[in-house]
Amino acid sequence: MTAATITYHQERAERTRAQILRRAVDIASAEGLEGVSIGRLATELAMSKTGVFAHFGSKEDLQVAIVEMAGDVFVAEVVEPVQTSPRGIPLLSALLQSWLSYVERIVFRGGCFFAAASAEFDSRPGPVRDKIVELTKAWVVGLENEVKEAQRLNQLSRKADPHQVVFELHAFVQEANWAFKLFDDKTSFARARSAITRRIAAEQTGKPTDGRRTGE
Amino acid sequence: MTAATITYHQERAERTRAQILRRAVDIASAEGLEGVSIGRLATELAMSKTGVFAHFGSKEDLQVAIVEMAGDVFVAEVVEPVQTSPRGIPLLSALLQSWLSYVERIVFRGGCFFAAASAEFDSRPGPVRDKIVELTKAWVVGLENEVKEAQRLNQLSRKADPHQVVFELHAFVQEANWAFKLFDDKTSFARARSAITRRIAAEQTGKPTDGRRTGE
Numbered sequence: 001m002t003a004a005t006i007t008y009h010q011e012r013a014e015r016t017r018a019q020i021l022r023r024a025v026d027i028a029s030a031e032g033l034e035g036v037s038i039g040r041l042a043t044e045l046a047m048s049k050t051g052v053f054a055h056f057g058s059k060e061d062l063q064v065a066i067v068e069m070a071g072d073v074f075v076a077e078v079v080e081p082v083q084t085s086p087r088g089i090p091l092l093s094a095l096l097q098s099w100l101s102y103v104e105r106i107v108f109r110g111g112c113f114f115a116a117a118s119a120e121f122d123s124r125p126g127p128v129r130d131k132i133v134e135l136t137k138a139w140v141v142g143l144e145n146e147v148k149e150a151q152r153l154n155q156l157s158r159k160a161d162p163h164q165v166v167f168e169l170h171a172f173v174q175e176a177n178w179a180f181k182l183f184d185d186k187t188s189f190a191r192a193r194s195a196i197t198r199r200i201a202a203e204q205t206g207k208p209t210d211g212r213r214t215g216e
Numbered sequence: 217m218t219a220a221t222i223t224y225h226q227e228r229a230e231r232t233r234a235q236i237l238r239r240a241v242d243i244a245s246a247e248g249l250e251g252v253s254i255g256r257l258a259t260e261l262a263m264s265k266t267g268v269f270a271h272f273g274s275k276e277d278l279q280v281a282i283v284e285m286a287g288d289v290f291v292a293e294v295v296e297p298v299q300t301s302p303r304g305i306p307l308l309s310a311l312l313q314s315w316l317s318y319v320e321r322i323v324f325r326g327g328c329f330f331a332a333a334s335a336e337f338d339s340r341p342g343p344v345r346d347k348i349v350e351l352t353k354a355w356v357v358g359l360e361n362e363v364k365e366a367q368r369l370n371q372l373s374r375k376a377d378p379h380q381v382v383f384e385l386h387a388f389v390q391e392a393n394w395a396f397k398l399f400d401d402k403t404s405f406a407r408a409r410s411a412i413t414r415r416i417a418a419e420q421t422g423k424p425t426d427g428r429r430t431g432e
Contacts (some may be wrong), residue, residue: 032250122326167395175391178331183353187379188383195384
């Protein structure tokens with residue numbers, strides 16, 4: 001094979017792998033990572049079992065790859081669309097609204113993939129749990145860093161504990177996801193938005209700078 | 217058999233059934249309701265499969281019975297110990313603290329059974345999901361009723377929306393359970409307690425009555 005042919009085959013394999021994983025994330029969000037099987041993916045994607053299996057060495061490899069794909073989708077759907085928001089409170093609020101919107105517009109039919117996956121794997125040590133912890137923690141730390149940035153910009157009181165504030169803000173979005181999925185209660189999104197606004201306002205200094213991105 | 221013998225056999229059967237279910241709730245809290253099988257229960261309880269199976273008609277019947285048992289344990293561990301608290305804010309706070317304590321002292325190794333079960337079944341219609349919804353909803357409504365009672369007693373502002381307040385308070389406990397289970401983060405309990413105290417204080421009228429139980 002020529003180098004061009006090899007590249008073509010590699011690209012095609014990567015596209016197929018991504019296609020399989022995207023479907024797998026959707027199934028896992030609703031029925032759990034344990035609900036995803038090679039056989040089911042093959043049926044749903046009209047592929048051969050061998051064809052699906054060739055992309056993943058084991059069930060555990062497949063599960064880790066599903067979590068990674070869910071992380072990529074989260075970044076693309078939640079984080080990237082708001083990256084031009086001014087730093088501090090505007091970006092913090094935009095990230096939380098964007099996360100709520102991703103649940104509300106049902107990107108995955110099971111709601112927030114990471115809420116479902118963490119409930120499923122929190123008591124099962126191993127590489128799948130480790131990957132869920134790593135990506136979930138990165139999101140929490142990202143939110144905490146934005147609270148700290150808002151404090152640096154004098155938008156939020158420096159007396160506020162960023163861990164505590166993010167614990168509460170993060171709780172409101174997870175609660176909305178929970179109530180929406182379990183009770184089919186769409187008012188939960190308005191409740192979460194109201195709670196987020198109130199909680200941020202409680203720590204506001206009243207003299208925010210505009211947080212525009214400058215060459216820091 | 218005499219009536220006394222029949223009663224003896226019935227009582228023994230009920231004790232065995234409760235013993236099976238208690239173990240099943242523990243497994244389900246950590247590994248999901250789908251992780252519970254007749255075979256596994258038989259092994260863990262050193263019983264025959266037939267012996268376990270005789271108490272439950274089907275897997276679905278077993279799952280519904282597990283949810284009901286988890287509800288009984290929740291009432292016994294969380295609700296009953298604080299039932300003598302004065303009505304209004306004291307009882308509301310006591311219920312939330314009691315719920316946190318039940319997670320913190322690891323009554324079930326998977327944390328809050330209902331958090332795990334709702335994430336597992338929220339996308340699966342049927343009698344198991346219906347039972348989870350029924351019992352979870354009853355708990356939320358119970359908390360809302362206590363907020364209303366606190367308003368009636370002039371402990372909490374009547375302008376507060378009981379649904380909104382309970383949405384937030386409930387979120388803090390669920391977040392603590394989530395962070396504890398996923399990150400093994402015990403500081404999450406202190407964060408939840410601090411958030412609950414602040415949130416209730418924000419609606420306090422400053423002129424509470426003592427909420428003692430009177431013959432209403």
